[in-house]
Amino acid sequence: MTKITALVMMNIYSNRPIGNQARMNDILAYSSYEGRDDIEFRVVPLILDEGHDSPDEDHIVLHEPSSRIDLLRNTFQAIRNHRADVDIVHFTSLQWYLLCHFLFGSRGNTVVGPNIGPPIPTSLRDTETIRFFQEHYPTQHLKDTHIRDRMTRWKLKTIDRVLNGSVRFIQCGQWPAEATLIERGIPEDRVSVFPPSVRTDIFYPRSSPRNQARRELLVVTSASKPLLKGFQILVDAVKQFEPSLSDVTIHVLGLGGWPDEKITGYESVRETFEFHGRIPREDLRKQYCSADALINPSYTEADGGTVMSEALACGTPVIATRGDAFETAALGNNTLFFERGNPDALAKAVNRFYRTPNRYWTAAREQVDAYDIESAYDVLVDTYERVLGRDK
CATH class of the missing domain: 3.40.50 (Rossmann fold)
Known part of the structure; x- marks a missing residue:
């Protein structure tokens, strides 16, 4: 050629x-x-x-x-x-x-x-x-x-x-x-x-499969408009997690602290969240591989699901809003979807994930080559x- x-x-x-x-x-x-x-x-x-x-x-x-x-x-x-x-x-x-x-x-x-x-x-x-x-x-x-x-x-x-x-x-x-x-x-x-x-020289799975939940979830966002990005939905969903998930930590990348916009009910779940600010792209893989799953509660995603693709290339399953670009990156059982804007549905998705996490980890790991x-x-x-x- x-x-x-x-x-x-x-x-x-x-x-x-x-x-x-x-x-x-x-x-x-x-x-x-x-x-x-x-x-x-x-x-x-x-x-x-x-x-x-x-x-x-x-x-x-x-x-x-x-x-x-x-x-x-x-x-x-x-x-x-x-x-x-x-x-x-x-x-x-x-x-x-x-x-x-x-x-x-x-x-x-x-x-x-x-x-x-x-x-x-x-x-x-x-x-x-x-x-x-x-x-x-x-x-x-x-x-x-x-x-x-x-x-x-x-x-x-x-x-x-x-x-x-x-x-x-x-x-x-x-x-x-x-x-x-x-x-x-x-x-x-x-x-x-x-x-x-995504670049699979940067985003690739851990050497050995996961076999135990760390009780850590990840959110990666620019969050210029926190309500649009679903933070209120996430806060309301945390309150509905099963009692056995009371020790779950949600790590938020892209924000140095809780956004200025008023999110009601945050104080009661403050200890669930940890904020890490922005990190270099080459350091994101460690965060994806450490998390049990990525959560994307946003109302909309305008691009082709870049963050979701990065996580899935690392073998990390995703829990995301159904519809639009969110479904662009999903393959089989590597993603759990929930109804847009519904905290109850998000909580049920998280609860369902933690009942059989190995099922989703295996599915995500089997699909990593698709994201090259x-x-x-x-x-x-x-x-x-x-x-x-x-x-x-």
């Missing part, structure tokens, strides 16, 4: 890439440490924050922006100097692609994604849940969510109209692909989907080949 040369206009974020950004970062790293030579990546960082992780040194990093003006200048230079001698121009961000297209005329063989824009979660289409948000959050939060949805629809329609359907899109997970692209009018045959996958980032890399190769017409 002829090597493909790709100019990647890449979103780079500070020390822990999150969500869909992590998937592309992982693919770039994988191609280096596994010595894959299907694609030559030429990377242009589009966002630079202090302490960012650059792509692997084996890739050609064309520019390192030091300011927003420098960023725009470097982008223009990269497109002008390299567009003619690469096979593919890949914008990981829809927003940046639109800007570059209108400023620089970025035509040719183009791939956009996986940072397409947030879908409207199923939970925000449900009347009862909308009532919850209107009660606990300013109405502006819901209004902003729907405005972002309309803006993304406009961007996608603009791309299709101007470029006559020549762009191919890529997204993390089947549900996000359907909600962000297909439901917004992009034909299914022009959408590629990254499977749930190699599968996402192969999708990227296939996507590029389709754009170049080599898939026939």
Whole structure:
């Protein structure tokens, strides 16, 4: 197969890439440490924050922006100097692609994604849940969510109209692909989907199977909106744990302490929680492997289930809200689902897990190979080949 040369206009974020950004970062790293030579990546960082992780040194990093003006200048230079001698121009961000297209005329063989824009979660289409948000959050939060949805629809329609359907899109997970692209009018045959996958050189199971519960659960979250992330549900669920689970500890990563938003009833279960703040990504495996299970009580998850995939790649089962992107990462019995926003259902799921934990540990351990980032890399190769017409 002829090597493909790709100019990647890449979103780079500070020390822990999150969500869909992590998937592309992982693919770039994988191609280096596994010595894959299907694609030559030429990377242009589009966002630079202090302490960012650059792509692997084996890739050609064309520019390192030091300011927003420098960023725009470097982008223009990269497109002008390299567009003619690469096979593919890949914008990981829809927003940046639109800007570059209108400023620089970025035509040719183009791939956009996986940072397409947030879908409207199923939970925000449900009347009862909308009532919850209107009660606990300013109405502006819901209004902003729907405005972002309309803006993304406009961007996608603009791309299709101007470029006559020549762009191919890529997204993390089947549900996000359907909600962000297909439901917004992009034909299914022009959408590629990254499977749930992570770097298995970072996330891998412990050497020996678990055989005894440690009575420790894990929550990993940014928690910019704690109620949206399900912390009230979690607190109410703890109160309904079976008496035999009174010694369970819930470790929360991503927060230095309990969030400022008012969570009622927390004082009565304070001793159940331990907060650890943010930790480097390479240290997350130890946390996943130490926990009996990961809990994700959030009302919605906009990406392709990155945190869930990390835990499952470590052989750690997940207890999560049913629906949307949560079900993207699940395989068989490695995940227990509960009804969205229902603390009683969450408590029952935790109680059920601890009655037969070995069942879920075994199922999770048997599925770890399914989360290897190699599968996402192969999708990227296939996507590029389709754009170049080599898939026939």
